[in-house]
Amino acid sequence: MKKQKKIVITSTSMSESSRSRLALSYCEQIIMEFASDNITCDFIDVRDISTSYTSKKAKGYIKKFQKADAIIIGIPIHNWGASAQAIDFLSNAIDSEQIKAFTPCVLIGGAGSDKALLALDGVVRSLLTETNAMILGKPIIVSASDTNQDKTEISNNVAERLEKVVEKMLELLGD
Numbered sequence: 590m591k592k593q594k595k596i597v598i599t600s601t602s603m604s605e606s607s608r609s610r611l612a613l614s615y616c617e618q619i620i621m622e623f624a625s626d627n628i629t630c631d632f633i634d635v636r637d638i639s640t641s642y643t644s645k646k647a648k649g650y651i652k653k654f655q656k657a658d659a660i661i662i663g664i665p666i667h668n669w670g671a672s673a674q675a676i677d678f679l680s681n682a683i684d685s686e687q688i689k690a691f692t693p694c695v696l697i698g699g700a701g702s703d704k705a706l707l708a709l710d711g712v713v714r715s716l717l718t719e720t721n722a723m724i725l726g727k728p729i730i731v732s733a734s735d736t737n738q739d740k741t742e743i744s745n746n747v748a749e750r751l752e753k754v755v756e757k758m759l760e761l762l763g764d
């Protein structure tokens with residue numbers, strides 16, 4: 590029997606209608622549709638956590654994130670970097686002792702501008718230098734030109750990039 594593997598999808602946006610969360614939901618849909626039964630998916634939403642990281646719920650989320658076999662993180666871009674809430678969560682969750690070596694990670698940025706390509710370099714650096722996680726490809730930026738006005742639909746271009754990276758993640762998980 591194949592070993593059970595868990596993909597943890599983590600949204601760090603505080604926004605009700607979030608571009609990064611929309612892209613994460615699409616990833617979840619693809620996984621549900623195409624992954625084998627031994628792969629499960631957990632969606633954690635940092636919006637549910639109060640500002641304190643000492644609560645039981647926050648600790649539970651951090652543990653889930655750290656125990657994941659693969660991680661997909663959605664990060665809003667504020668002032669040309671990851672938002673303060675995203676940094677806050679990741680600073681608590683990125684721990685070299687806890688995150689398994691070679692955990693595949695995908696980074697998705699929600700942005701206003703399609704010129705925000707370098708904005709997640711700080712998160713990339715933290716993951717690559719503080720853990721032995723493996724980042725799959727470059728961050729996927731979902732900008733205003735990649736969603737409709739209501740932020741309920743993503744462009745074909747972003748959808749295709751998400752499909753490819755999720756496919757690679759499933760392959761690495763042995764699916």
Ligand SMILES: Cc1cc2nc3c(=O)[nH]c(=O)nc-3n(C[C@H](O)[C@H](O)[C@H](O)COP(=O)(O)O)c2cc1C
Nearest residue numbers: 602604607608609665666667668669699700701702
């Ligand atoms: C305080 C603040 C700063 C922002 N700074 C940038 C920025 O530097 N570059 C950019 O492209 N968009 C910027 N935006 C727009 C957000 O990136 C955009 O709203 C995006 O959709 C946020 O991701 P989310 O929808 O997943 O929350 C900013 C928004 C806010 C509220």
